[in-house]
Amino acid sequence: MKGWDLTLDLRAPSPTPLFVRIARALEEDIRRGRLPPGAPLPGSRTLAESLGVHRNTVIAAYRELETQGWITTSAARATFVSPSLPEVPARSSAGVPRPVMPSQVGFSLPSAPLRRERPMPPPGTLVLAGGVPDVRLLPASALARAYRRALKLHGKRLLDYGDTSGHPRLRAALAEMLSSLRGLAVRADDLIITRGSQGALDLVARTLLRTGDTVAVEAIGYRPAWHALQLSGAHLVPIPVDGEGLRVDALEALSRRTPVRAVYLTPHHHYPTTVTLSPARRLALLAWARTHRVALIEDDYDHEFHYEGRPVLPLASADREGLVLYVGTLSKVLAPALRLGFLAAPRPFLERALGVREAVDRQGDSALEAAVAELLEEGEVQRHVRKMRGVYHERRDALVRALERELSGALTVSPPAGGMALWAPCVPDVDAEAWVRAGQEVGVAFLPGGAFSFDGRPIPAVRLGFAALKESELAEAVYRMARALSLLRAQIASS
Known part of the structure; x- marks a missing residue:
């Protein structure tokens, strides 16, 4: 929350001392995850100004929290939420504090959620993403x-x-x-x-x-x-x-x-x-x-x-x-x-x-x-398009060469006349869905044909984008595809 005022809910019975209300509000915010372990807290003077209270009141609240183990103070006098929080039960008056966001909704939702795109692959994965330019x-x-x-x-x-x-x-x-x-x-x-x-x-x-x-x-x-x-x-x-x-x-x-x-x-x-x-x-x-x-x-x-x-x-x-x-x-x-x-x-x-x-x-x-x-x-855009047209044309041809060299027995490859990806049907003994999963294990991501079917049924094909990767990266991606297929076939043979 760097640079922002820290707002607190100080509503409590009026006889409760103000420093106690501040301490309890901060404790509850730490419990429910609004202030996570290790998070910096504003200085006493800054928090006092934002709450409109005397600085000594905030200092007293911070001392209370530090005594209970909720916060720590560094040598430079900066204040943080404790890395290890005390194990104490929630106060009955406050009930069990909720997490940062409730895990369920309190109302009905449409029965069929939309199918989302696949998550981003881990770093180091070569992504043969269709239709993506080389930014x-x-x-x-x-x-x-x-x-x-x-x-x-x-x-x-x-x-x-x-x-x-x-x-x-x-x-x-x-x-x-x-x-x-x-x-x-x-x-x-x-x-x-x-x-x-x-x-x-x-x-x-x-x-x-x-x-x-x-x-x-x-x-x-x-x-x-x-x-x-x-x-x-x-x-x-x-x-x-x-x-x-x-x-x-x-x-x-x-x-x-x-x-x-x-x-x-x-x-x-x-x-x-x-x-x-x-x-x-x-x-x-x-x-x-x-x-x-x-x-x-x-x-x-x-x-x-x-x-x-x-x-x-x-x-x-x-x-x-x-x-x-x-x-x-x-x-x-x-x-x-x-x-x-x-x-x-x-x-x-x-x-x-x-x-x-x-x-x-x-x-x-x-x-x-x-x-x-x-x-x-x-x-400028026109010049960029002409340049990219030549670059992507070369990358298309590089991908086709690599596929014919490494995977000629697994795919039927026809260079597309245009676009930024190619569609390659698989031979009958190749399970495209299983191949994609195996590819994730060796650091290459691509999509099976079934990802594009209206009813979700598997289609014996893969879609491979070539625009976003350099020729050397395309060659390595196809090598990983071939390795994934070999591992998959070996796994099937041994089962």
Whole structure:
């Protein structure tokens, strides 16, 4: 609690001396974990000033606590909670003190909690995380300079309440990027800046969906997006994905059974298999959505990273009827922690979404948005993207070579045309889930196919990200994967 006043509950019968009330309040705070063993306590003068009492009163309270073994005083006269607390029963008048936070809630919760992402691996683990950029290569100095300039020149305005849509300069710069690279005819007013693409998906779900609405999703796909849709009360229906992307014929069959409100999909690089939705299916999907008046939620999460052939333009670039709600992010281009995403949509939808945004989040980080806008205007982001495209292309090839060298008998490897990860089916005798668990024991983390299935069933495949690791790190990660598989097979053979 360094630098803060220490507040205490001194309510007690008035005949109780004040120094005793202070001592008891501190004792109870130590008992319940608010003040943990070894924690520093404010000096007697500082605590006296914050409580509005005489210093001698605090000194008397501290002496009482020290006598009982609750606190200690160092040679420099600093005061700390004792490292070893006395073993004494709680006073009956106070009851049993509760821990820092109750272990249970006192009210009912929804029966099915959302499945959370897997915990962070221990230090030293090589993480083949899909869709994560190498933040070590971020032009952090340029971003820091732009951030300082933004605060220096416009600090008063940027630190006040701002535009719910996002900083106008960033929206204008992103509109230019989307128009140039992705073929979208958008202006600054057609965009809302959000806290990452997940913030955009949440905003779409809150604005578009009502309890019971049917939303079609890819049967193998992005679970956090499914969660955002489910939290709005939607009923999700998985649609199969094959080598040409989402099965539009399955969508048509679904719409004959029940009205469909929306479809969520990742058509450019399907998450997680990296398959691109074929031209014929893109046309069929748009025609079907137009006929049935269905919203298409297009998540274009890594458009800039395409290595072979021409990048495929988004569905939104061919949308003439206002069907597509286009979600994107700068997390892959820059860094996930910046939490910068965007939503492009017809103005009537954005007006409703802005009302929702004001009630839930109000606005983003105006200073950060201004700084990133400057980097876009000066071409810094564009240069970084071109550099990273080359780096990630080389890393993709390095991962493929390592897999073919170490694991050719365990995986089928096909280099993806774009993206930041690859999808590798396993041979029949390899249990992907068990392999992942074995990998954790030797310091490598990756995900099994079942982590992306709608119903949680195992899928004999793994997803391996290559963007966040250097070529030497990728080689070591694959070596550890091979070692884990050997250990797993040996364990199975001996059982």
